[in-house]
Amino acid sequence: MTAELPPGLALQKVDERIMTLNVGPQHPGSGHMRIVVQIDGDYIVACDPDPGYVHRGEEKMAEYRNYITNIPHLERPVIHDSCNVLYPYVLGVEELLGIEVPERAKYVRVIASELNRCIYIMYWLAIYGIFLGHSTMFMWPAGDRELLIDLMEKMTGARVTHAHFVPGGVRNDLPPNFEDVCLRQVNYFEKRIKEYAAVFYDNPILISRTRDTGILSRQDAIRLGTTGSVLRASGVDYDLRKKEPYDVYDELDIHTNVMKEGDSYARSRIPWLDMIESCKIIKQALQKMPKSGSVRVKLKPNPKGKNETVYKRVESGRGSLGCYVVSDSKPEPYRVKLSVPSFRNLIALPYLLKGEKLGNMPSVYWSLNYWPVEADR
Amino acid sequence: MSSDSKKPTPKPAAKKPQEKPVEIPAFEKGISDKIVEKFGDKIEVAFVKKDRVRINVSKENVHDVAEFIRDGLNYDHVESVSGVDYPQDKEIEVVYHIGSYSDSSLERQILILSTRAQREENPIPGNDATKLPSLRDIFYSVEFHEREVFEMLGVYFEGHPDNRRLLLPEDWADLPPLRKDFAIKGR
Amino acid sequence: MSVIAPNFKLSEFIKSLLDNAFWGVLLMVLVGIPAVMMVLFFIEMPVINGELLTPFLALTWLADPSRILPVVHAFMATDMFRVMAFPGFGFAALLAAGTIFVERKMLAKLQLRVGPFYCGKIEGILQLMGDGLKLISKEIIIPAKADKPLFWAAPVIFVGAAAAFVALIPVAPGWVVADVDLGLLGVFAVIGFFPIITILSAWSANSKFPFIGGIRALFQMVSFEIPLILSLLGVVILTGTLNLSEIAASQSSFPWIVFLPIGAIVFFITMLAELERIPFDLPEAESEIVAGWLTELSGMMYGLVQLGTYLKLYAFAALFVVLFLGGWNGPMIVPPFPAEILTDGIVMGPITAKIPGLPLFTQEMLNGTLWFVLKTVGVIFFILLPRGVFPRIRIDMLLNLGWTKLIGLAFVNIFIALGLLYAGVLGPGGLQ
Numbered sequence: 003m004t005a006e007l008p009p010g011l012a013l014q015k016v017d018e019r020i021m022t023l024n025v026g027p028q029h030p031g032s033g034h035m036r037i038v039v040q041i042d043g044d045y046i047v048a049c050d051p052d053p054g055y056v057h058r059g060e061e062k063m064a065e066y067r068n069y070i071t072n073i074p075h076l077e078r079p080v081i082h083d084s085c086n087v088l089y090p091y092v093l094g095v096e097e098l099l100g101i102e103v104p105e106r107a108k109y110v111r112v113i114a115s116e117l118n119r120c121i122y123i124m125y126w127l128a129i130y131g132i133f134l135g136h137s138t139m140f141m142w143p144a145g146d147r148e149l150l151i152d153l154m155e156k157m158t159g160a161r162v163t164h165a166h167f168v169p170g171g172v173r174n175d176l177p178p179n180f181e182d183v184c185l186r187q188v189n190y191f192e193k194r195i196k197e198y199a200a201v202f203y204d205n206p207i208l209i210s211r212t213r214d215t216g217i218l219s220r221q222d223a224i225r226l227g228t229t230g231s232v233l234r235a236s237g238v239d240y241d242l243r244k245k246e247p248y249d250v251y252d253e254l255d256i257h258t259n260v261m262k263e264g265d266s267y268a269r270s271r272i273p274w275l276d277m278i279e280s281c282k283i284i285k286q287a288l289q290k291m292p293k294s295g296s297v298r299v300k301l302k303p304n305p306k307g308k309n310e311t312v313y314k315r316v317e318s319g320r321g322s323l324g325c326y327v328v329s330d331s332k333p334e335p336y337r338v339k340l341s342v343p344s345f346r347n348l349i350a351l352p353y354l355l356k357g358e359k360l361g362n363m364p365s366v367y368w369s370l371n372y373w374p375v376e377a378d379r
Numbered sequence: 380m381s382s383d384s385k386k387p388t389p390k391p392a393a394k395k396p397q398e399k400p401v402e403i404p405a406f407e408k409g410i411s412d413k414i415v416e417k418f419g420d421k422i423e424v425a426f427v428k429k430d431r432v433r434i435n436v437s438k439e440n441v442h443d444v445a446e447f448i449r450d451g452l453n454y455d456h457v458e459s460v461s462g463v464d465y466p467q468d469k470e471i472e473v474v475y476h477i478g479s480y481s482d483s484s485l486e487r488q489i490l491i492l493s494t495r496a497q498r499e500e501n502p503i504p505g506n507d508a509t510k511l512p513s514l515r516d517i518f519y520s521v522e523f524h525e526r527e528v529f530e531m532l533g534v535y536f537e538g539h540p541d542n543r544r545l546l547l548p549e550d551w552a553d554l555p556p557l558r559k560d561f562a563i564k565g566r
Numbered sequence: 567m568s569v570i571a572p573n574f575k576l577s578e579f580i581k582s583l584l585d586n587a588f589w590g591v592l593l594m595v596l597v598g599i600p601a602v603m604m605v606l607f608f609i610e611m612p613v614i615n616g617e618l619l620t621p622f623l624a625l626t627w628l629a630d631p632s633r634i635l636p637v638v639h640a641f642m643a644t645d646m647f648r649v650m651a652f653p654g655f656g657f658a659a660l661l662a663a664g665t666i667f668v669e670r671k672m673l674a675k676l677q678l679r680v681g682p683f684y685c686g687k688i689e690g691i692l693q694l695m696g697d698g699l700k701l702i703s704k705e706i707i708i709p710a711k712a713d714k715p716l717f718w719a720a721p722v723i724f725v726g727a728a729a730a731f732v733a734l735i736p737v738a739p740g741w742v743v744a745d746v747d748l749g750l751l752g753v754f755a756v757i758g759f760f761p762i763i764t765i766l767s768a769w770s771a772n773s774k775f776p777f778i779g780g781i782r783a784l785f786q787m788v789s790f791e792i793p794l795i796l797s798l799l800g801v802v803i804l805t806g807t808l809n810l811s812e813i814a815a816s817q818s819s820f821p822w823i824v825f826l827p828i829g830a831i832v833f834f835i836t837m838l839a840e841l842e843r844i845p846f847d848l849p850e851a852e853s854e855i856v857a858g859w860l861t862e863l864s865g866m867m868y869g870l871v872q873l874g875t876y877l878k879l880y881a882f883a884a885l886f887v888v889l890f891l892g893g894w895n896g897p898m899i900v901p902p903f904p905a906e907i908l909t910d911g912i913v914m915g916p917i918t919a920k921i922p923g924l925p926l927f928t929q930e931m932l933n934g935t936l937w938f939v940l941k942t943v944g945v946i947f948f949i950l951l952p953r954g955v956f957p958r959i960r961i962d963m964l965l966n967l968g969w970t971k972l973i974g975l976a977f978v979n980i981f982i983a984l985g986l987l988y989a990g991v992l993g994p995g996g997l998q
Contacts, residue, residue: 021774030852044962054548057546059556062557062561063563133853135957135958136956137844137953137954138954140677141679142677145679201955202957205956205957207845210963211958211963224455224480225456225519227456227519229458233480238480240480240486245486246487313431313476315489322458324459324476326474326476345527346520349519359960360854361854362960364853378546
């Protein structure tokens, strides 16, 4: 059997000039994954991402729990973006159960998911800052993120793992006076994140460091099937909120941020622009939301889905997030598959790092808007 | 809703559009018609719904159909590759969700291409009959997805250049975990 | 409800205290005092006020300031005091500790946090001590394949080299540990040591990340040493001396930064690079190579390297002050020592204490030290500031900056100095 190993499984012979670096899993610049990097001097000749250190078998667990009890654990892959990671599953289950969601609940969902997108991007930005050695950019987003976390806590009762979306609406109605507080905080937040340009995005050292590194051309971005900010930084105008609007996104005015360069700088700037856009969406949604009404359709206990398959997708903080639910008329789903944007963007990492300098590795890696836990599920 | 209540296959779902033919959207129907026109009996259109077209193909034809989907229909990337285990059928289904960025009319469409591989009771991943042709030479984006399906369900993709484990540990010696006979403790 | 010490009895507590006190006194009488006496027996004691300073006399004088002060004076004149305490290690370490504290608090304020807060009642002032205790108490782990003697020696040599650097800095007129004529050359020699120590430590750790970090440090320090040396040549040309004390004294009317701003800027940038501060902290870039050449150091070995780093930071800032900002020169703002204390003594109600030898330090020395410290703190502040503002740059950009731009600017600076000299503005016959 040793002689006939399948392709990819055989050991490789490595040149003596090449040094193999195990970046991770215990490394300040890797997250919960390992990147096996082969360097020749200061240049990366090959890169092999090795995720899976936080694989928790969410998909297997989902086959053993019913549609409602799946909610708290399916949001664990990205607890900072927990509303968005749950969103496609909830939409899919609603289709399987044939539920129509009340209008007010749809708006509450939009507000929650946009707030969550900002919370996620702030966390991502904090780590991007520290990866580039900019400690102020680590502390500022981590601190300003609290504003929105407080809002989410008011709305859902939990700081990060909300479990707020349920099939048929949202778990609870908004607390009294939430609209005013939300508007005030979001206005301040928008003003505050625009200040980041002065210290971070317009910083000449940052620009000279990340411009023209890790360039992903438009063709390659499409061919590799990347999504979200990576795709939009390469000049592809694709945002599911606009292209395939779910819930009430078609009633809101959404601007998609696209940049043509496709380098690390563009990829890091797009999420920041997205946050500013999210603030505008939240303000619109607050204005258009019905002031009263039901937020949840009451479900039967242990609902059974139709004997169907459904694939729903939403635009999360990292890109399009799909959920494929196979139902077999039982209370439990037969199979739940999360098609997560981090996993889809990961394929670009070996492609981008090849021929880059070692010093560019953190900025290119984290500009992929990659969340290791989500990719492992 | 379906007469076939014994077995959870997506095939019964195919009858649904025929029950209510009014709901079939024209654009999606056009897509499925093109494929049917090209391949005829080799494929089976499972359902045509709003924004979603599902096609079941046998594993001999999946490579050709995928090539036509890319070249003839302008789909350009695979969003997700899911493996679904059907022990009763002795089959493992692999579902490709194919989308398009470059064609603006297809932006909201997902073409679902499903195929089935033979399932072994005692799997030796990579060295048994559970094999499918890899679509990596057609859709580059399936690379990691197919690696994941290989380790999670033991479906070996012939022609895939890199068949190492991705998420599971290197010393995983149990069944592929997403098979139905891999039981979670206590459940 | 939980009780901290459920079996507490006051009588036993007092008994334990008394026990401890008893054993302490007994050991001191039987072992401590005889040991001190025996040691003092072999040391030649100074003659003060016509009396030989025997141990008994010294102990009795401790209570009398008029008699202890001459002892202090005698001690302050020794080399030991200069090396250990004032212009040397102790003073530098104190300033370095202050630097660390200020860095933490300032960075915290910049980043909307609190910084050290709990250790010590006031604003976490004892945090550094706590960290030091933690580092001392930590286990030192040596990699299995490390070259052990070199690996052990490297942090010690690092601190030694930094202390040697500190020794060359004149703080006040006459107050310098090593007043050598070729002081500036000595500085260059000591700076040249650091890349060697770094690469030795990195190589001996036998690990990949320290190796890359060490190579980076070597590249960085070697390529920035050249503009560093060139940028200081302007000052040497204008003053005509390499003695740091003379350079400082030559700036009594104006500091050299007035005439050589380009040299000062080049020196400041190279200083940041030599100190491995952000934006030039590539040898310790944590997101790329963990902690660079410090990765395998643990416990107090790491603590020693940190101590050396901050001593080096102080020394560089002080060198900047000496060369460009006029060293100790500044308006006399320290008030003279009140003369009536010398003549009349200190009057406290009915008691009058006449204390001979009282002005411990001269007015010039105090004033010079004050100005020197003020200027040094200002320079250190500007060294710390980029850490809150800039991201890290890349090694190729760094080398490009060092080899092309900074060397060019340093030559421009030399030409300016030569021009000033030959035009007769400065130098012999000129302003100074």
